[in-house]
Amino acid sequence: MNESPWDVIIVGGGAAGLNAALVLARARRRVVVVDAGEPRNRFAPHMHGYLTRDGLSPLDLLELGRAEVLGYGAEIVEGRAVSASGEAGAFTVTLDGGRMLTGRRLIVATGLRDELPGIPGLAEQWGTGAVACPYCDGWEARDLRIGVIATSAMSIHQASLVRQWSAHVTFVGPPTTELDADTRAGLEARGTRILPNAVTAVLADAEGRLTGVALDDGSTIELDRLFVGPRPVARDELLRQLGAEQMTTPMGEWTASDPFGDTSVAGVWVAGNSANAGALVIVAAAAGATAATAINADLVADDTRRAVAELAADR
Numbered sequence: 001m002n003e004s005p006w007d008v009i010i011v012g013g014g015a016a017g018l019n020a021a022l023v024l025a026r027a028r029r030r031v032v033v034v035d036a037g038e039p040r041n042r043f044a045p046h047m048h049g050y051l052t053r054d055g056l057s058p059l060d061l062l063e064l065g066r067a068e069v070l071g072y073g074a075e076i077v078e079g080r081a082v083s084a085s086g087e088a089g090a091f092t093v094t095l096d097g098g099r100m101l102t103g104r105r106l107i108v109a110t111g112l113r114d115e116l117p118g119i120p121g122l123a124e125q126w127g128t129g130a131v132a133c134p135y136c137d138g139w140e141a142r143d144l145r146i147g148v149i150a151t152s153a154m155s156i157h158q159a160s161l162v163r164q165w166s167a168h169v170t171f172v173g174p175p176t177t178e179l180d181a182d183t184r185a186g187l188e189a190r191g192t193r194i195l196p197n198a199v200t201a202v203l204a205d206a207e208g209r210l211t212g213v214a215l216d217d218g219s220t221i222e223l224d225r226l227f228v229g230p231r232p233v234a235r236d237e238l239l240r241q242l243g244a245e246q247m248t249t250p251m252g253e254w255t256a257s258d259p260f261g262d263t264s265v266a267g268v269w270v271a272g273n274s275a276n277a278g279a280l281v282i283v284a285a286a287a288g289a290t291a292a293t294a295i296n297a298d299l300v301a302d303d304t305r306r307a308v309a310e311l312a313a314d315r
C-alpha cells in the first residue's frame, strides 16, 4: 500500500531517532518513525550519564520519548525497514510486512549491533555482569574486582581506563604482539595484573550473578565485573543500498557524514550510533536533534524553491 509522502521518514526509534522526531514534529513536519524495538542498551537495567535521567531504565527512556513524540502528532510504526531507495524528495522505505512509506527526506538512526566474542556464559552476563563502557558502568564497578578480557588492541585502552574506577584490575589474555614493554610497564605500575591466558568460560552463581572466569590452564579467577569490547557492527544496510559513502574509523567501516549527520546521498542523514559508534545515549539524542534542525532548514529551502516556481508558473 502506498501512502502520501511524509516530510521525513526516520528509521530507528532509539534516542537518536526519537529526538530527531521530537524536533521535527515540533517544527510541524509530518514525521514517521519506523522502529524494530531493539535498542542497543536493552540488555542493561539502568542507563547512566544522561543529565536528569541518570539511572533510568533504557526502555523507560524510550517509552517516555515515544509518548512525547506522539503528543506532537508524529507516527510511530513498529516494524523493520528492509529496503530504501529513491532520491531527495521521493524516498521509498519498505517494511518487513510489505508496507511502503514514501518521504521527502530520510534519517537513518538504526544504531549498531555488538558482536560479542563466543565465550560460553558471556552473552548471559551482557549488560549486567559484563559491560563495555566505563563511563556508563564504571561508577557501579568502583573498587570491585574487575576483569578486562582482551578482544582487540582497543582492550589495552579499556584496561588502562578502568583503573580509574578500581585498583583491582586483571587484564586477561592481552595480545602479546600488541602489548609492548612500555604499555605493560604502565599497566603494571598502576597495579593491573596481566594474565596471558585465554578465557574459556564466564562463570556465574545459581542466581546468574557473575563470579569470575575460567582460563585455558584450568584455573579460575574470581571477579565482580567484566569489561569486554565487542566488535561494533553498523546497522547500515539501508545506507549501503542508497549508496552512502563509507569511511574508515577505529571502530571499522562507518557511514561518512558531516557534523549535522548529512551523508553523501542528498536527502539522507544519519544520527546516533549509525553516525558515531562511540556515541553515548545523550550524544545520540543530541545528534538526532542536530540532524532534525538541518533537515528542517533543507525542507524550508525546498518549500521556498517550490513556492517561487509555482508563482512563476502562475504568471
Ligand SMILES: Cc1cc2nc3c(=O)[nH]c(=O)nc-3n(C[C@H](O)[C@H](O)[C@H](O)COP(=O)(O)OP(=O)(O)OC[C@H]3O[C@@H](n4cnc5c(N)ncnc54)[C@H](O)[C@@H]3O)c2cc1C
Pocket (backbone or CB within 6 Å): 011, 012, 013, 014, 015, 016, 017, 034, 035, 036, 037, 038, 039, 040, 041, 042, 043, 044, 046, 047, 048, 049, 050, 079, 080, 081, 082, 109, 110, 111, 112, 114, 126, 127, 131, 132, 133, 135, 136, 137, 235, 271, 272, 273, 274, 279, 280, 281, 282, 284
Ligand atoms: C550493555 C550496554 C549498556 C549501555 N549503557 C549505556 C549507558 O549507561 N549510558 C549511555 O549513555 N550509553 C550506554 N550504552 C550505549 C547506548 O546503547 C547507545 O549510546 C544508544 O543506544 C545509541 O542510541 P541510537 O538511537 O543511536 O541507537 P539504538 O538505541 O540502538 O536504537 C536504534 C533503534 O533502531 C532500530 N532499528 C535498527 N534497524 C532497524 C531497521 N532496519 N528498521 C527499523 N528499526 C531499526 C533498533 O531496533 C533500535 O530500536 C550502552 C550500550 C550497551 C551495549
